[in-house]
Amino acid sequence: MTHDDYMKVALSVAEATVGQTSPNPSVGAVVVKNRKILGIGSHLEPGKEHAEVHALKQAGSSAEGADIYVTLEPCSHYGKTPPCADLIIEHKLRKVYVACLDPNPAVAGKGVEKLRQAGIEVEVGLQETRATELNSKFFHFIQSKRPYVTLKVAMTLDGKTATSTGDSRWITSEKARIDVHKQRHIHDAILVGVNTVLKDNPHLTTRLPQGGKNPIRVILDTHLKIQEHAFVLNDDAPTKIICGSNPDIESFKLKHPNVQVIQLTTDDITTEDVLDILGEQGIQSLYVEGGSTVHATFIERRLFNECHWYIAPKLLGGADAISAVGGKSPTFMKEAALLEFTSVEQLGQDIKLIVRPNKE
Ligand SMILES: Nc1c(/N=C/[C@@H](O)[C@H](O)[C@H](O)COP(=O)(O)O)[nH]c(=O)[nH]c1=O
Numbered sequence: 001m002t003h004d005d006y007m008k009v010a011l012s013v014a015e016a017t018v019g020q021t022s023p024n025p026s027v028g029a030v031v032v033k034n035r036k037i038l039g040i041g042s043h044l045e046p047g048k049e050h051a052e053v054h055a056l057k058q059a060g061s062s063a064e065g066a067d068i069y070v071t072l073e074p075c076s077h078y079g080k081t082p083p084c085a086d087l088i089i090e091h092k093l094r095k096v097y098v099a100c101l102d103p104n105p106a107v108a109g110k111g112v113e114k115l116r117q118a119g120i121e122v123e124v125g126l127q128e129t130r131a132t133e134l135n136s137k138f139f140h141f142i143q144s145k146r147p148y149v150t151l152k153v154a155m156t157l158d159g160k161t162a163t164s165t166g167d168s169r170w171i172t173s174e175k176a177r178i179d180v181h182k183q184r185h186i187h188d189a190i191l192v193g194v195n196t197v198l199k200d201n202p203h204l205t206t207r208l209p210q211g212g213k214n215p216i217r218v219i220l221d222t223h224l225k226i227q228e229h230a231f232v233l234n235d236d237a238p239t240k241i242i243c244g245s246n247p248d249i250e251s252f253k254l255k256h257p258n259v260q261v262i263q264l265t266t267d268d269i270t271t272e273d274v275l276d277i278l279g280e281q282g283i284q285s286l287y288v289e290g291g292s293t294v295h296a297t298f299i300e301r302r303l304f305n306e307c308h309w310y311i312a313p314k315l316l317g318g319a320d321a322i323s324a325v326g327g328k329s330p331t332f333m334k335e336a337a338l339l340e341f342t343s344v345e346q347l348g349q350d351i352k353l354i355v356r357p358n359k360e
């Protein structure tokens with residue numbers, strides 16, 4: 001096993017916890033001495049032990065003189081648990097391999113500094129790209145105080161998401177829909193416009209054979225016109241509604257005490273407002289399932305971090321069918337959002353494209 005291999009073990013046990021550690025990052029750690037793995041650990045849920053604590057507990061006193069591979073810079077501040085940098089020093093480790101530094105200003109570089117001052121050798125950057133990707137949502141939130149936004153569209157080959165009568169069941173098949181539920185588990189929250197609720201009456205819950213966390217459902221509903229019997233109002237998964245200044249929210253709240261209503265002082269609810277509000281509530285990642293008008297606002301304002309585009313091998317036709325992105329057309333093609341494909345995969349008979357804004 002090479003140094004990279006040991007860091008890949010740490011990354012794989014960290015990647016397995018994505019979706020269950022928010023608002024904390026997903027972290028993995030491996031303790032190795034004389035080519036023998038003495039401890040492996042990952043951070044399992046917020047408030048519980050960090051990855052390094054688990055790995056060092058398994059290693060026990062043999063940790064002295066060992067190396068530790070950690071996917072994120074060991075913490076140096078007192079959060080809910082004592083700093084891991086101090087623990088590593090206490091266990092007299094020989095060397096620390098850190099895949100990437102923590103962008104959190106409270107930590108950035110401090111953990112590495114503390115280790116080096118204690119005479120422990122530290123190497124930063126092993127498998128850095130994969131480690132940065134692993135916590136891209138957490139890093140984005142820490143730096144911007146707004147959720148990382150994933151736009152999700154499921155459309156036919158000719159770009160439709162529903163027929164002119166609003167029918168959309170189903171466009172994509174089982175494998176693609178299971179992938180969507182995995183994304184719901186990974187994201188802190190899922191957002192739709194009230195028209196999607198009125199049209200589809202969706203559950204927006206995570207229904208995977210192996211279970212999974214339900215995202216917080218966020219409904220954009222300026223005039224509070226959501227239907228009484230909507231699933232999102234009547235099951236036990238969390239729901240927030242963002243509405244404008246007019247609706248009488250008191251009577252609504254009496255009927256739906258478990259639903260959080262966030263009333264703004266304006267009816268012109270901007271995407272920036274929505275992201276600021278959700279950021280203030282600690283939502284780090286937001287999965288935007290539509291509909292077409294909502295997608296249009298995020299795209300027009302360039303307020304998304306990646307797009308998951310599911311395409312079914314179906315042709316619907318019809319200028320009057322619902323297209324994936326609504327809103328108003330720009331005047332010129334050069335106004336299009338410039339993106340780059342980061343992955344293409346086949347999911348059963350469908351394909352899934354992941355695209356991100358072009359770095360330029
Ligand atoms: N029509 C389709 C989708 N449709 C997406 C939304 O319009 C639906 O309201 C939402 O996914 C329903 O959520 P649920 O009730 O929790 O199952 N999304 C997909 O990936 N494939 C589709 O074929």
Ligand SMILES: [Zn+2]
Nearest residue numbers: 050074075084
């Ligand atoms: Zn720690």
